[in-house]
Amino acid sequence: MKKIVLASGNAGKLKEFREILKGYEIVTPKDIGVDFDVEETGETFYENALIKARALYELCHLPTVADDSGLCVDVLGGAPGVYSARYEGGMIRLLKELTGVKNRAAHFTSCIVYYDGENIIEATGYVYGKIADAPHGNNGFGYDPVFMSDELGKTFGAATSEEKNAISHRRRALDALFAKLNANKA
Ligand code: IMP
Numbered sequence: 001m002k003k004i005v006l007a008s009g010n011a012g013k014l015k016e017f018r019e020i021l022k023g024y025e026i027v028t029p030k031d032i033g034v035d036f037d038v039e040e041t042g043e044t045f046y047e048n049a050l051i052k053a054r055a056l057y058e059l060c061h062l063p064t065v066a067d068d069s070g071l072c073v074d075v076l077g078g079a080p081g082v083y084s085a086r087y088e089g090g091m092i093r094l095l096k097e098l099t100g101v102k103n104r105a106a107h108f109t110s111c112i113v114y115y116d117g118e119n120i121i122e123a124t125g126y127v128y129g130k131i132a133d134a135p136h137g138n139n140g141f142g143y144d145p146v147f148m149s150d151e152l153g154k155t156f157g158a159a160t161s162e163e164k165n166a167i168s169h170r171r172r173a174l175d176a177l178f179a180k181l182n183a184n185k186a
Pocket of ligand 1: 069
C-alpha cells in the first residue's frame with residue numbers, strides 16, 4: 001500500500017484522513033521517526049498547506065499531505081481566515097465584533113495539498129453557515145459552538161461528530177483530494 005505522511009499529529013485529523021483516503025497507508029511524522037514543526041507563514045490556506053507539505057517532504061522524502069483550515073466571516077472581509085488559530089480571544093472576540101451585526105454569513109474552508117517531490121495536488125472544501133448570537137453545544141473544537149450550519153440547522157457544537165464530519169469543509173476537501181489522487185494515479 002502506498003505510504004503518505006500526514007503533516008499533523010492530531011488524532012482526529014489522522015482518523016478522518018485514514019477513513020477517506022482508502023487504499024493509502026496514512027502515517028504521522030512520529031510514526032516514521034521524524035520531528036516535524038514548521039511555521040505557517042503563508043497568506044492563504046493553499047500557501048500554508050503547501051509550505052507544510054513541502055517541508056515535511058524535505059524531511060522524509062515520502063509523499064506527504066498537509067491541510068490548512070479556518071473560519072471566514074463575510075462582514076469581516078474573510079477574517080479570521082488563515083489566522084483563525086492565532087485570532088486572540090477566539091469565539092468570544094468574534095461574538096463581540098458581530099454584536100448588532102445583521103449579516104452573519106460565514107464559512108469554514110479547508111485546503112489540503114498532496115506533494116511527492118514532483119506533483120502538487122490540491123483540493124479545497126467549504127461549508128456554509130452563520131455566526132450564532134451565542135455559543136450552543138460543547139461538541140467539536142474551536143469555533144464549532146458559534147458556527148450555525150445552514151445544512152444541519154444547528155451549530156457544529158450541538159451536532160454529533162458524525163453529523164459534522166459528513167458535511168464538513170475537511171471532509172469535502174478530502175473527498176475531492178481522494179478523487180484527484182485516483183484520477184492522477186499518484
Ligand atoms: P489549522 O489547524 O492550522 O488548520 O488551524 C485551524 C484553526 O481554524 C483552528 O485552530 C480553529 O480555530 C479553526 N477551525 C478549523 N476547522 C475548524 C472546525 O472544524 N471547527 C472549528 N474551528 C475550526
